[in-house]
Amino acid sequence: MTTVHGRGRVAEHPAVRAADLTVSPGDVIAPVKNSFTRSAxxxxxxxGPDPVQAVHEVDELAIALASQVVFEVT
Structure with a gap:
């Protein structure tokens, strides 16, 4: 990996409670085998008052935020 774009923007979003990136520029990113081998x-x-709606909203938000994080590789 050479760089990561968008991590700061995601980490600063008011709905994000925690954000962790486990790789740095120069690291080799292996394929994800399980939750413990994820790079981020x-x-x-x-x-919200409606738990079903809240789950739907958080899923949509997570997808939108994840799409903003881009790993550049060589």
């Missing part, structure tokens, strides 16, 4: 993870939350 973030946790989002949404509040």
């Amino acid at each position: 993870v973030f946790v989002t939350t949404v509040d």
Whole structure:
């Protein structure tokens, strides 16, 4: 990996409670085998009176935020 774009923007989002990146420029990113071998993870939350709607909203938010993080590789 040469660089990561968008991590800061995601980490600063008000719905993101935690964000972790486990790789640095120069690292080789191996294929993901399970949750413990991921290169990055973030946790989002949404509040709302309807739990079903909140789950739907947090899923959509997580997908939108994940699409903003780009790993450049050579």
